[in-house]
Amino acid sequence: MNTDTAFVFVILVAVIIVTLWKGFAFLKRYRLITGTPTSKIRSAHQGYVEIIGHIIEGEYGPLTAPLSGRQCVWYSYNISRLKSSGKTKSWHIEDSGKSDAWFQISDNTATGLVDPAGAIVRTDNQRTWYGDTPHPNQPIKRTSGFDLNALLTKKLGGSRYRYQETLLFTHEQIYALGQFQSVGGGRHLPPLKKLSGEITREWKQSYNELLQRFDSNNDQKLDMQEWSDVQKAAHQEANKRRADMQAAPTMHVLSCPTEKEHPYLLSTLDEEKLATCYGWYSVGALLLLITESYLLFHLLAF
Template sequence: MLLDTSALELHEVVISLGISCGVVLAGFWLGFRFLKRYRLIADTPTARVQSAHQGYVELQGQALPSPNGVLHSPLTGRECVWYHYKVEREKGSGKNRRWVCEREGTSDEWFQLDDRSGVCQIDPEGAEVKASVRKRWHGHTPSPTGEPPAHRPGFRFNVSFGARRYRYQEELILEYESVYALGRFQSLGGGLDQLDHSKETGEIIRQWKGNYPQLLARFDSNRNGQLDPDEWQQVQSQARDEILQRQKELQTMPTVHVLMRPDESDQPYLLSTYDEEKLARRYRWFAYGSFAALLIASWVAGEMLQAL
């Protein structure tokens, strides 16, 4: 036994064993999760927007705002194309001191990625975002006043003098920043969308039947209060004509490329302003750290088991 457990009481050994087992499970899950992300980033070739295949792809380009214009971050008002913020308040004192989230928010406005071959619309909903523009600072008001303090290396005192303290956090993707994206790519319009005529026709008829008096007013030509077989044929014919018109309209629309969260749960949706090599390296070290924690926790759990 390399770990001296003689000074520990039984309940302390049991608690230590439970914590160690929890770390083992977390390290196992996180290690393989980070390792999978590393392999996906390292092994997936970068596609071009103009020629990317439909499905799971990797893109790199410049971030541009949506046609609605740039966003402004809620805490600092800084112009950006995406933001995440959090405001926390310090509660309690001494050993009971903790940070409690007061409010938090993430922008859901789409932005664009331009890789010079084309422009892709980015839907940030459900994405795991790693932004290099990230700041955390403190203050004494629910909303920060002024700009966050400039980063200064070295030791910094964190004194509140008894006043209520707040902690602010902000992550941004700025306009024209380089963006790495890994997600589900889909091209819409430009004659690429083919409607399922049978399915769409049935859906239109179901919508019409939802307002049956109006349906009778349109197609009950003999006014007998019901739709006869020949009148039902007219209903189906009119619905098919509407679907054909929709298909023609889709064919005249310009092609729009969209990147969004994959349908498959095992395919992560990643957005990052770190370059591909740096992002892959971060996930690789995260995986190494998780596996190292797993090994250490396994050793501690073994020592605790021997102490029981």
């Protein structure tokens, strides 16, 4: 096997591995979407769940998309620049970002919070357009007199920047597959003894304030009786905090699963359409894998 053949062999093997990995990932998403029952927010079990509801804006109101200026609850964007290398031209990303603000999802039973960090977002609300400035809202720089270079760049080279933006809007139906947790409402209350100990350690971080409060004989230290007073006060504070936790309203949160094998999906496509997409992706990966394997076999045979 000569050097060129060995190089092609390595590339083909790497491509086959990537195709195999992506194919299994698509197939797993398809099976999770079709095999996970839909839960209601009020009664959903704690863990990996599927929820279908409608989007509500977050606590601080709608966001403003950085490229289009449209109001939304979530955005993702890329700004790419067209660069030339010899006879080839390609797009290179110069700026990108996505929002991390929480928004809400509501069904006919309750409302929950959605943390979009780490989510795979699928939506039809995608837009791509082109321009001549690093930002679509940036005015084109005007030059005095005749600028032949600028004229050639604009007329012959076309638009030099590509803008891509993906958005989620209020009131859209959303499909969510992720980690569900309910907090508050008396859930997960810490034991009184544990909470009392945490409060004592918290107070000891500001020892001077502790002395001012409990050093009754002003000897700049806490004796046995004074430490007993500290513990009694910590116990009372622990009871108060537990009562506040008990009275706190229930809050439902959907977020990225801690298990890497479980994808976190947010989509405005309906469940059937989303499953169909991933089904076709997995079929496409299989066909591509067959083609790549044939090329590898052909390479080794000759």
